[in-house]
Amino acid sequence: MGAPEPPGSRRPGGRTARNRAAVVEATLAELARHGYPGLTVENVAERSGVHKTTVYRRWGGVDGLIVDALDAAGEDDWPAPVTGSWETDLRAVAYEVVDTFTDPERAAVPSAVVHAAFHSERAATALHGFLAGRHSRAADAIARGALPGSVDAAAVVRSVTAPLYCRLFITGERVNRDVADQAVAAAVAAVRAGVYG
DSSP, rough: OOOOOOOSSOOOOHHHHHHHHHHHHHHHHHHHTTTGGOOOOHHHHHHHTHHHHHHHHHSSHHHHHHHHHHHHTSSSSSOOOOSSSHHHHHHHHHHHHHHHHSSSHHHHHHHHHHHHHHHHHHHHHHHHHHHHHHHHHHEEEEETTTTOOTTTTHHHHHHHHHHHHHIIIIOOOOOOOOHHHHHHHHHHHHHHHTOOO
């Protein structure tokens, strides 16, 4: 018998798929309610209706739950903003970050996942993969918005979002759409100066 498959590595149907969906939903609800420090397998099992033994066997523990929740979120059909211009696409991405993390209801789960990444290597790896996927979709969108062909679109997206995440999770400074506009202006100036060519 081989090593168990990592959470989210297969996409079975039937009861297993229903259990996974229930556990992922319960994980996100528990994160929103209690944050990473209060996330427990027992609470997720109770909320999901999936037996605790099954949760431990399939997900291993809290880190496995977070990893699979991020995997599930990465499977969504999130549409990167497409406005017709790479500059306004960038602004839309920056506004989405700000709007998500400054809305108390919307911010609870993603903030808890980011905090989990500071405490768990597995959560950090999963978050990196999730953000890489989102940034890749956003980069594809801005590349279609007449971004000069030699420019590294993914680097441009990171240059806009990184200052926002730094304020949100490192320095604790205020973040709003004015701050997002500054980040976009800096990125646009850098593109025009050939920094990302």
